[in-house]
Amino acid sequence: MEATTSDTSVDGASEKTPPSLGRRMLGWLTEGVLILVGAVIIATLLRSFVGQMFIIPSGSMENTLQVHDRVLVAKFGGFQRGDVVVFEDPGNWLAPSKQNDNDFQRVLEFIGVLPNSGTEHLIKRVIGMPGDHVKLGDDGRIEVNGSALDETAYLYSEDGVQVAPATVPFDIVVPKDRIFVMGDHRNASNDSRCRLANVSSTPGDSAFVPVDKVVGAAVAIVSPLDRLATFTVPETFEQVPAPTEPAPAEPNLIHVEPGC
Numbered sequence: 001m002e003a004t005t006s007d008t009s010v011d012g013a014s015e016k017t018p019p020s021l022g023r024r025m026l027g028w029l030t031e032g033v034l035i036l037v038g039a040v041i042i043a044t045l046l047r048s049f050v051g052q053m054f055i056i057p058s059g060s061m062e063n064t065l066q067v068h069d070r071v072l073v074a075k076f077g078g079f080q081r082g083d084v085v086v087f088e089d090p091g092n093w094l095a096p097s098k099q100n101d102n103d104f105q106r107v108l109e110f111i112g113v114l115p116n117s118g119t120e121h122l123i124k125r126v127i128g129m130p131g132d133h134v135k136l137g138d139d140g141r142i143e144v145n146g147s148a149l150d151e152t153a154y155l156y157s158e159d160g161v162q163v164a165p166a167t168v169p170f171d172i173v174v175p176k177d178r179i180f181v182m183g184d185h186r187n188a189s190n191d192s193r194c195r196l197a198n199v200s201s202t203p204g205d206s207a208f209v210p211v212d213k214v215v216g217a218a219v220a221i222v223s224p225l226d227r228l229a230t231f232t233v234p235e236t237f238e239q240v241p242a243p244t245e246p247a248p249a250e251p252n253l254i255h256v257e258p259g260c
Contacts (some may be wrong), residue, residue: 051075052215053222054086054121060183060190061123062156070223071123079126079217081144082237085181086123086215091206093122093190121215124191125154128172128180130211131247132240135171135254140164142182145243150236156185163187168259170196173245173252178208186260196256204251 056069064084065071073086128134128144137143142151142165149165156163163186170193174180183189195207220230 051219054123056123059188060185061125062185062188064125064154064184065123065221066227068224069221069227071218072220072222073216074219075216077217079214080233080237081126081129081132081240082233083126083217084123084231085126085179085217086121087181087209088213088215089120089122090209090213093195093206094120123218124181124183124189126179127182127192128174129243130174130176130178131243131245132174132180133172133243134174134180136166136169140166142166144237144240147240149240151234153234153236154184156187166193166260168193168257170256171254172196172204172207172256173243173248173254175208175251176247176249177211178251179211179214180207181209190260194260196253197258202250204253204256208251 051072051074054071054073056065056067056071059067061084071086079085127142127149133143133145135143137148139148141148143149151165152162155165166182166186172180180192182191182193192207192209196204198204198206218231221227
């Protein structure tokens with residue numbers, strides 16, 4: 001009599017039981033969570049070390065930037081004269097802002113999924129780097145280290161009339177580890193020149209932005225689509241020579257008058 005087999009396969013191995021629906025669903029859920037966590041980690045790292053988006057809240061940089069433009073800011077590569085930079089409020093430049101109560105939105109902004117909508121940052125153009133001698137020249141143009149800037153490429157204009165580079169005389173030297181910034185819409189920008197006459201522990205100290213407060217240089221407008229553009233340093237800044245003296249430890253206010 002021949003022997004019979006019951007539940008063994010030809011090679012003697014037991015047949016595998018297919019996973020249950022519950023186990024398959026658990027596997028899919030685990031895989032989805034791992035993908036989501038990985039995406040959050042990557043987005044957070046990109047925001048922390050590569051770039052961050054900001055929404056423009058005011059018209060101080062018109063017409064270079066419009067209200068509600070979304071701007072990508074690079075956190076690597078540094079910045080130079082002529083760059084448009086985002087920086088944290090260096091101290092009482094902005095009025096106290098209302099805290100965003102939407103925790104979910106705050107989390108999405110933190111990890112970089114949404115652009116930063118807070119009002120604790122400002123965006124301006126770098127006019128003077130540490131050690132630069134910046135003044136309003138006799139011809140009404142801004143001078144940096146003796147070189148008069150041709151700002152027609154970016155200063156705000158309306159109906160063919162361009163705003164003046166400045167109207168209140170000033171003559172200063174930018175201190176060490178600080179920068180001197182101005183908005184492109186000079187009539188609507190409460191910037192460095194407006195704070196030169198402020199009285200503090202060190203006269204004019206509040207006018208200069210600490211370098212360590214700078215988030216980075218703006219590299220592109222990413223939204224709305226009809227505003228897509230990249231940033232370049234205006235040619236006029238290429239003519240500015242390096243400062244002839246080391247940057248002073250404190251602001252050197254050769255001549256300042258109140259106002260903007």
